[in-house]
Amino acid sequence: MSSTWNNNIGFTVFGESHGPAIGVVMDNVPPGESIDLDKIYQFMARRAPKQNKTSTQRKEKDMPQIMSGYFNGKTTGTPLCALIANTDQHSQDYSNLSRLARPGHADYTGALRYRGFNDVRGGGHFSGRLTAPLCFAGAVAGQILEKRGIYVGAHIAEIHGIKDKAFDPINTTKDMIREVREKEFPTIIDVQGNEMIKEIDKARKDKDSVGGIIECIAINVPAGIGSPIFDGLENSIAQLIFGIPAVKGLEFGAGFKVAEMTGSENNDEFYVNDKGHVVTKTNNHGGILGGIASGMPISLRVAFKPTPSIARPQATVDYSAMKNETLEVKGRHDPCVVPRAVPCVEAAVNIALLNHMLEYPNF
Ligand SMILES: Cc1cc2nc3c(=O)[nH]c(=O)nc-3n(C[C@H](O)[C@H](O)[C@H](O)COP(=O)(O)O)c2cc1C
Numbered sequence: 293m294s295s296t297w298n299n300n301i302g303f304t305v306f307g308e309s310h311g312p313a314i315g316v317v318m319d320n321v322p323p324g325e326s327i328d329l330d331k332i333y334q335f336m337a338r339r340a341p342k343q344n345k346t347s348t349q350r351k352e353k354d355m356p357q358i359m360s361g362y363f364n365g366k367t368t369g370t371p372l373c374a375l376i377a378n379t380d381q382h383s384q385d386y387s388n389l390s391r392l393a394r395p396g397h398a399d400y401t402g403a404l405r406y407r408g409f410n411d412v413r414g415g416g417h418f419s420g421r422l423t424a425p426l427c428f429a430g431a432v433a434g435q436i437l438e439k440r441g442i443y444v445g446a447h448i449a450e451i452h453g454i455k456d457k458a459f460d461p462i463n464t465t466k467d468m469i470r471e472v473r474e475k476e477f478p479t480i481i482d483v484q485g486n487e488m489i490k491e492i493d494k495a496r497k498d499k500d501s502v503g504g505i506i507e508c509i510a511i512n513v514p515a516g517i518g519s520p521i522f523d524g525l526e527n528s529i530a531q532l533i534f535g536i537p538a539v540k541g542l543e544f545g546a547g548f549k550v551a552e553m554t555g556s557e558n559n560d561e562f563y564v565n566d567k568g569h570v571v572t573k574t575n576n577h578g579g580i581l582g583g584i585a586s587g588m589p590i591s592l593r594v595a596f597k598p599t600p601s602i603a604r605p606q607a608t609v610d611y612s613a614m615k616n617e618t619l620e621v622k623g624r625h626d627p628c629v630v631p632r633a634v635p636c637v638e639a640a641v642n643i644a645l646l647n648h649m650l651e652y653p654n655f
Pocket residue numbers: 348396397398415418419420421423536537538539597599600601602624625626629632633636
């Protein structure tokens with residue numbers, strides 16, 4: 293099922309960017325969990341369109357309306373459904389896109405898959421807007437995890453070659469995670485963030501776009517959760533991360549750099565620390581061995597491509613007439629999707645971790 297993730301936690305995202313609403317139904321959320329709605333709204337506001345230099349100008353409040361599964365401040369355990377209204381659609385910008393494919397977007401492949409019946413307005417079901425329901429589900433999962441001491445945080449690690457400092461792969465604390473989360477532009481080093489904003493604005497002025505990398509870390513994940521082969525932590529996280537549009541790469545721990553290392557450089561040696569816990573001296577494994585948490589921080593990096601919809605004329609095809617054409621994309625697009633995708637990455641990791649935590653004894 294394409295827009296359903298069916299696991300210990302199940303959830304379906306539904307809707308189109310220019311339809312009346314988008315939303316999510318979550319199943320198997322544990323009953324009796326206190327959920328602070330203000331914190332859910334804050335989480336979703338980090339992703340919502342910002343109408344600033346780095347964001348689409350579309351105005352959406354992204355206020356979730358909870359339809360079921362929540363009563364007296366707590367989850368009921370029955371399906372948790374949230375609806376998010378679409379209120380600021382400019383559908384005329386998309387009038388030519390059912391026959392002209394935007395290079396880099398899903399218009400062409402979507403038309404093939406759905407035999408031309410897909411809603412192309414605003415990217416329809418393929419839109420980055422569908423990450424709003426993902427963020428709702430991820431915010432709920434995050435609150436349940438934080439009650440068990442597990443914190444997940446992300447920051448912009450790189451935009452078009454401009455780099456932020458990385459999270460400490462061993463000693464990142466919940467305060468460090470919270471600090472970067474609360475920033476308007478989430479980088480660890482603010483001056484680097486300002487350079488990134490300039491780079492995004494430059495691309496926008498050039499009628500172009502840029503991509504980048506988001507780094508995410510999860511701390512206090514209990515050693516032993518996860519499974520081997522097809523149901524490991526990496527598997528679940530990857531499946532949800534690739535549910536975020538524009539993601540093209542994912543690496544855990546030292547990632548692609550492992551290919552340049554020897555075994556003695558890459559292996560993370562074990563020792564017993566002063567609290568009597570088994571830990572590793574380094575964290576190239578990114579907190580996961582054999583699909584199972586080692587107890588060290590789980591770390592990952594996610595590469596995002598530059599926004600496909602750019603205002604420059606580009607070659608494309610009219611696939612109804614099968615002839616070559618030139619397209620100038622209209623609409624209000626993000627010159628870079630990365631800043632708004634930071635909470636989306638956190639949301640995906642939150643859901644994957646909660647999913648595996650449900651297997652944990654005495655959850
Ligand atoms: C938060 C977010 C915002 C996005 N905003 C835009 C946008 O304004 N314009 C656009 O063309 N693509 C945008 N995208 C990316 C497209 O939705 C995506 O590239 C497209 O659906 C094709 O999917 P793919 O890149 O995963 O193959 C956004 C993605 C995310 C995660």
